[in-house]
Structure formats: structure tokens, C-alpha cells
């Protein structure tokens with residue numbers, strides 16, 4: 137992790153030359169923009185040194201479709217700015233295989249196209265003698281193709297998973313993600329795949345390489361993918377509280393899930409870094425008594441996110457902590473809202 141460096145203006149994003157943005161839970165939720173996300177990202181449009189890349193673990197759609205969806209929602213996204221786990225999975229395959237090698241695709245035609253673009257031959261049957269299996273999310277995946285993959289893996293094929301997200305967010309709620317289908321093959325074969333997507337390093341490494349960044353900020357809503365991925369590539373990270381991970385997850389986060397900054401929304405990008413920095417100046421008095429953190433106000437009220445950061449910092453330094461409370465009614469309400 138790089139040392140915290142503050143730009144002359146102190147604005148968070150100005151200390152970085154690239155933003156590696158997660159999509160779901162960070163920029164949009166299903167078909168809808170997260171309120172304010174578009175304007176927050178666009179606010180950096182005046183900078184000619186800042187690169188913005190859209191980095192997604194979902195391997196089911198080609199980069200063109202991802203860019204199209206982002207553009208429909210009002211984000212300034214070209215195809216070149218989209219980095220998908222399908223692209224990284226294909227890159228990993230190409231690194232391990234000879235040109236033209238046959239790869240069994242468990243996933244969408246978009247994933248098969250990526251495999252072909254990488255100079256390999258996508259196939260859909262064990263009878264085609266694949267030397268590798270690549271697995272990415274597709275709503276069409278069923279037993280027959282999993283059976284083909286099981287045969288290939290048991291025969292010794294290389295196995296690459298685009299991602300291992302256990303769940304996939306939909307408008308109806310969380311459903312089984314690619315990781316759940318990977319688990320089926322893991323159970324059937326006793327093997328483990330190479331993984332392209334976050335929290336594994338390849339996808340973020342590809343995004344860093346494409347941006348040419350020397351100092352990138354990873355931005356996302358999940359501690360166990362986006363933030364852990366940032367740790368894996370040694371980048372700083374901003375957690376936004378608009379998606380999956382909650383204040384409770386943050387307070388009890390293990391070391392490799394702890395972000396550099398936390399924002400209630402993406403507006404944190406355009407605010408002073410000290411407001412969202414885990415190492416920023418504290419806004420409340422925090423004392424630790426046994427397994428309890430007690431929060432007390434100062435003369436100047438602190439923003440809610442600053443209270444959360446101060447408590448998280450105390451909890452990370454004191455692993456025995458299980459409770460947080462405050463005798464101040466305003467702070468007690470803030471603490472209660474975290475549902476610890």
C-alpha cells in the first residue's frame with residue numbers, strides 16, 4: 137500500500153492518476169443509477185491526467201454492452217475504459233496455453249468470443265478434447281455443460297474461473313453467482329481454479345496495465361472483492377456504503393478487508409481526503425473499555441462517516457471489541473443505525 141499523499145487541494149481524487157471503478161453497488165443498482173454517482177464521477181472531467189476505468193467481475197456481457205449500459209445511465213464510458221473478468225480470464229488462459237488450444241467454455245457466447253480473441257479455440261464438449269476449462273456466469277448454465285467440464289477437469293484440464301462471487305445481485309434479490317457454480321465443479325473434482333476477478337489480482341492488474349497508472353484508487357462497495365483486491369495489487373481503496381458491505385462489516389473487517397477511505401457515497405471523491413481517510417483526524421472521542429467502545433461528542437459535531445471511521449479504527453486496534461455505545465443521544469442514534 138502506498139503512503140497517504142494529499143494533493144495541494146486536499147481533494148481525494150486529485151492524489152490519484154486513475155480511478156478503477158466497480159459497477160454494481162457503486163455506480164448502479166440493476167437498471168438504475170445510484171443517485172449522484174454520475175455527477176460525482178463526472179466532476180473530475182476537467183482533469184486531463186485522470187484515467188477512469190470501469191472494472192467488472194461479471195463475465196456474462198461483452199465490454200461493448202457494458203459500455204452501452206453505462207452510457208445509457210449517463211456515464212462517459214468508452215469500450216476502452218471497460219475491463220471485464222472475461223478479458224482477464226482469456227489473458228490467463230493465453231499465458232498458460234499454446235495458440236489455438238481448445239478451451240471448454242462454461243459461460244456465455246461473449247466469454248467464448250473473448251477466448252477466441254485471445255487466439256484460442258472455444259469448444260462446448262469434452263469430445264472436442266479441451267485442454268482447459270473457463271467458467272463465467274451465464275443464466276443458461278445447466279447440468280449438461282457442467283458434466284462436460286467435470287469430465288475435462290478430471291482428465292487434467294487447466295481450470296480458470298472468471299470470478300468466484302458466491303452471489304449475483306438481481307432486482308429480485310441475491311441469486312447463485314459464478315462462485316456457486318464453481319463450487320459444484322470443485323465438489324465434483326476436488327480441484328481449485330485459477331481466478332481472474334476480484335479479489336484475485338489479475339483483473340485489477342489488467343486495469344492498472346491498461347491505465348498506465350502509477351497511483352490508482354480502487355473504488356467499490358464490497359470489502360471481500362473490491363477492497364481485498366486493492367490489497368492484492370498494493371493499491372489504495374475507497375469503500376462506498378451504497379452497495380453490499382455495511383458499517384458493521386467495516387467495523388469488524390479483517391486486516392486485508394480494510395479500505396484506505398470510506399465514503400457514504402461517491403461524493404467522497406470530490407471532498408477533502410481527510411474527511412474519508414481511515415487515518416484522518418478524529419471527529420469524536422473514542423475510548424475502549426474491555427469489549428466495548430464508548431463514543432463521546434466534541435464541541436464541533438462530526439460527520440456520521442467520521443464517527444464510523446473513528447470507531448472502525450478503534451475496533452481494528454482492539455480485536456476483543458464486540459459492542460459500541462454512546463451516552464449522547466445523537467451519537468447513540470448514529471451507532472444504532474449501523475446495526476452492529
Ligand SMILES: [Mg+2]
Pocket residue numbers: 158159160161162356357358379
Ligand atoms: Mg459491486
